[in-house]
């Protein structure tokens with residue numbers, strides 16, 4: 772079954788981000804290291820994304836909703852989300868992921884509208900700081 776991608780706004784994401792079944796996947800490249808990030812987000816850079824999809828699958832065990840974003844969610848975010856949705860639909864087993872979403876306007880939109888960001892250097896982000 773092919774999964775369709777849907778979009779989510781920053782305010783919708785705020786309301787579901789604390790749900791333990793939701794994972795936020797940041798696919799920005801090196802800018803994540805000097806820019807802030809959304810608390811609790813996973814980091815799978817777009818330049819190595821295709822090789823790291825099995826690792827991402829491990830990292831999101833038990834999640835049912837994935838929200839992808841890059842800086843603007845125009846190119847890297849949607850293309851990685853598409854790649855991962857196709858990867859899921861090619862698998863024989865159901866990974867339990869029902870929704871693959873894209874954060875509208877990306878990290879810049881999130882940050883620019885004053886949403887909380889995290890500046891920790893932990894890998895993965897613990898999500899405890901804001």
Ligand SMILES: [Zn+2]
Pocket residue numbers: 808809810811889890891892893896897898900
């Ligand atoms: Zn952090």
